[in-house]
Structures are given as structure tokens and as C-alpha cells.
Amino acid sequence: MKPESEAELAEIIPGLSEPVRIVGGGTRGVAGPEAELSTARLRGITLYEPGALTVVARAGTPVVEIETALAAENQQLAFEPADYRAVLGTSGEPTIGGVVAANISGPRRIQAGACRDFLLGVRFVDGRGQVIKNGGRVMKNVTGYDLVKLMAGSWGTLGVLTEVSLKVLPKSETAATLVWEGRDWASTLKLFCDALGAPFEVSGAARLPEEGNQRARTVLRVEGFEDSVKYRVSKLLELFKDSGPDQVVTEPAENARVWGAVRNLKPFQGASGNVWKTSVKPTDMTRVVNGSNPNRIIDWGGGLIWTLAPEGEDLREALDGIPGHSTLVRAARSEMEMMGRFQQEDAGIQALTQAIREKLDPRGLFNPGLMG
Incomplete structure (x- = not known):
């Protein structure tokens, strides 16, 4: 499934009868359900204001496209997103949604901060098919959660990112x-x-x-x-x-x-x-x-x-x-399944994580089992 728009994605999700694997550029080598839900066609920079040091892009936008636009204004993604394709043996194009979903942050993190520290806002579709915008519509059952920070590093387990807003810095x-x-x-x-x-x-x-x-x-x-x-x-x-x-x-x-x-x-x-x-x-x-x-x-x-x-x-x-x-x-897939990609959380954090997932993805549709 490759929706062409956020609206189409929001129509698809309520009709899902089985869990799906969320995919952006397909560069992370993440295993999961056979059914795939891709954001690859949700691409394009929707707003870039160099004077305000802000860029807004759809989740499927290739990172290189954003970096090229920023370089033309002598600006950059200061958190230095990495490209692991050669290590993971994958192809495809790294997308900005994938970078945010995995909170990919390079060497400059030690001074400038991580990807999540430059994330100003997000749009995503939750497990009910509702479009959520940080700072806009606030759902009763997620009031009090910092949705921007939650989505960064959630690996697609809470919702499907459709658009991200980022702070950029001069080169x-x-x-x-x-x-x-x-x-x-x-x-x-x-x-x-x-x-x-x-x-x-x-x-x-x-x-x-x-x-x-x-x-x-x-x-x-x-x-x-x-x-x-x-x-x-x-x-x-x-x-x-x-x-x-x-x-x-x-x-x-x-x-x-x-x-x-x-x-x-x-x-x-x-x-x-x-x-x-x-x-x-x-x-x-x-x-x-x-x-x-x-x-x-x-x-x-x-x-x-x-x-x-x-x-x-x-x-x-x-x-x-x-x-x-x-x-x-x-x-190898057998070892990944045996040991698990992520370390098991302690009981308190695991309970909190599960509670948040039940609020945002009550049917357990998105990347089940990926993060415990």
C-alpha cells in the first residue's frame, strides 16, 4: 500500500484487517508483518523559510532533497543524519520520516543535540485513521503527551508520520x-x-x-x-x-x-x-x-x-x-528474532510505553513486536 496523500492514508488505516510494517525509503532493514504500508509517495518540501531557519517536508521526502535545498541557502540539518545503507546492505533512499522515526543523529549531537531536539512539529495518522497535528488538534486521550518527542525514535509504532517540521542551522x-x-x-x-x-x-x-x-x-x-x-x-x-x-x-x-x-x-x-x-x-x-x-x-x-x-x-x-x-x-533474521532489536525495558517504562501505544494504536496495527 502506497498512499498518494495524507487523506488517502487516513482512509486506508481504519480498513486494515491485519498489522502492517511501516516503510519509508526501505533503508533500515526492519522486518515485520508481510503487509507493507509505505510513505514513499508522500514527498516534497511544503515550506522552507531560510530566514526563520525552518523547513517543513512530507515524510517520504528523500533526505538528499532536503539537504540540497538547504545547501543552496548555506544551511544544514545540524544533527547530521547518517546513511547506513552500506552497513545494512539495503537500497532505497533515506527519507526524512525515517530519520525522525528512528531519531537518527550523527556526531554533532554531542554539541548541537539529536534529531528530536530540532523537531518543531509533526503530522501523523494514528491507529484509528485520525490525522493528528502537534500544536493543532489535541485528542482527549493523548492530552499531556509531547507528541513531537514521542514520535521521534518511536520507529513507527505509534502512528504513521506524514509531515515533519524541523529547525535548521547555518553551515x-x-x-x-x-x-x-x-x-x-x-x-x-x-x-x-x-x-x-x-x-x-x-x-x-x-x-x-x-x-x-x-x-x-x-x-x-x-x-x-x-x-x-x-x-x-x-x-x-x-x-x-x-x-x-x-x-x-x-x-x-x-x-x-x-x-x-x-x-x-x-x-x-x-x-x-x-x-x-x-x-x-x-x-x-x-x-x-x-x-x-x-x-x-x-x-x-x-x-x-x-x-x-x-x-x-x-x-x-x-x-x-x-x-x-x-x-x-x-x-541475520533468525538472530534478530531470537535476541530482539531493542533491549527489553524495565517494568515501569514498559507499562508506560504500552499505555501510550494503546491510546494511539489501540488495534496494534503498526510494526507490532518491533519495540517489545
Whole structure:
């Protein structure tokens, strides 16, 4: 089913006799019911006001279409949405609805915030076929819920997004990346803590694993006006005068390559094994990695750990006693069904989640079983 409009979608849903799998560009590799409900034809930018730093687009609009329109005005989606197609082995086009539904947020999250922090409003169709608009019509049975925040990261389990409104930001004039090679986990964490604790507005703090003849790299990014970037880089060099970087990258294309590798998980592309995403407190990073498995990409100053793990290995066991959660991003279907994509919520959160779903999708139509 591929509705051509929000109105058509609202007519389809009440007539559904079985659960459906919600699909945008089909790039996430999400399994589910055989019946598919696609937003691919709900596309197009409906409003763009560069002066107001606001863009409104239908859910099926390709991300590249939005980024192209913003670039023409020297603006950007500051949360750096990632493209995981090469890692997941999928095709199709990443859509803005899919980005919002999965709350996909890149390296700049550590400074600028996540996708949900830039989401100004949503339109979606609930499980009764009612069109809901944040800030407009308010249903009695969802009064008090922040629908914008609920829809971001809900993976289509609460409703079918039809339109999103986003805050955008100007592109940075320039960027610089400080690169350390061959640092171990403990010294990497210290670099992160020292840099992010200093007043120099670091917009990326990551570690890439060894790749071919390239040693592991710990990288810090600074962005902004050219004079500001030069000043902040000089201050960081002073801060790390006893353990300075091996390189400072200022060439735009090389900066783009480094952070594209972090954002899109380049070291894992074409590699066999399961891919896990683990979120913890940055200071708990070393407790999680514990000197094991070098096939990890660290982001958000240690708060986000991507791991390429052997098939059958459950990384959630490594979190015993460590606050956080692990998501299985890529695995064979049998393993995904056995271990589950998402970590099981505790009883209190699970009860709250179920109550919200019953309000918005009382018949359990949307992506059943995906999030527990």
C-alpha cells in the first residue's frame, strides 16, 4: 500500500484487517508483518523559510532533497543524519520520516543535540485513521503527551508520520579536526573528557578503529567562523601540549571524509558480523570496551559505542551493572528474532510505553513486536 496523500492514508488505516510494517525509503532493514504500508509517495518540501531557519517536508521526502535545498541557502540539518545503507546492505533512499522515526543523529549531537531536539512539529495518522497535528488538534486521550518527542525514535509504532517540521542551522564557515593515532581506550577517554570539559565548543569527539594500514584514530572536531576555529584549535593545542595530536586536518574534503566515516560507520561496511549500538554514560565507556574487541567506533565522547561483533554474541550481557542499553542494528533474521532489536525495558517504562501505544494504536496495527 502506497498512499498518494495524507487523506488517502487516513482512509486506508481504519480498513486494515491485519498489522502492517511501516516503510519509508526501505533503508533500515526492519522486518515485520508481510503487509507493507509505505510513505514513499508522500514527498516534497511544503515550506522552507531560510530566514526563520525552518523547513517543513512530507515524510517520504528523500533526505538528499532536503539537504540540497538547504545547501543552496548555506544551511544544514545540524544533527547530521547518517546513511547506513552500506552497513545494512539495503537500497532505497533515506527519507526524512525515517530519520525522525528512528531519531537518527550523527556526531554533532554531542554539541548541537539529536534529531528530536530540532523537531518543531509533526503530522501523523494514528491507529484509528485520525490525522493528528502537534500544536493543532489535541485528542482527549493523548492530552499531556509531547507528541513531537514521542514520535521521534518511536520507529513507527505509534502512528504513521506524514509531515515533519524541523529547525535548521547555518553551515559552518570552516572546520578543523585534531587527530591522535594509536591511543588506547583510557587515553582516548581522557582526551574526550578534557576536550569536552573545556570551553572550546568541540562539535565531534570520536574514535575510529584500525583499518588496513591505518592505526586507530581519536578525533576531535571544531567548527565555526574561520578566526574562531583557529583560536579554539590553538587553545586545544595548548591544553594538550604534553600529548598533542599527530595531525590537525583543515582541508574541507578530508574533514568530510573523517566525519563521514564516523557518521556512516565506514569501517564496518562490507565486514561480516553483527552490528550493535550501545549507549552509556561517556565515563563508562572503558568499562564497556574493557580492552576487548578492537572493532568499535566510539562517538559522542564515549557515550555511543558501535561494535562489530561475532554472530551469536549478545552484547547486552556486557552491560550487567552498567547503566545503558544496546540495540542490535544488523544481524541475520533468525538472530534478530531470537535476541530482539531493542533491549527489553524495565517494568515501569514498559507499562508506560504500552499505555501510550494503546491510546494511539489501540488495534496494534503498526510494526507490532518491533519495540517489545
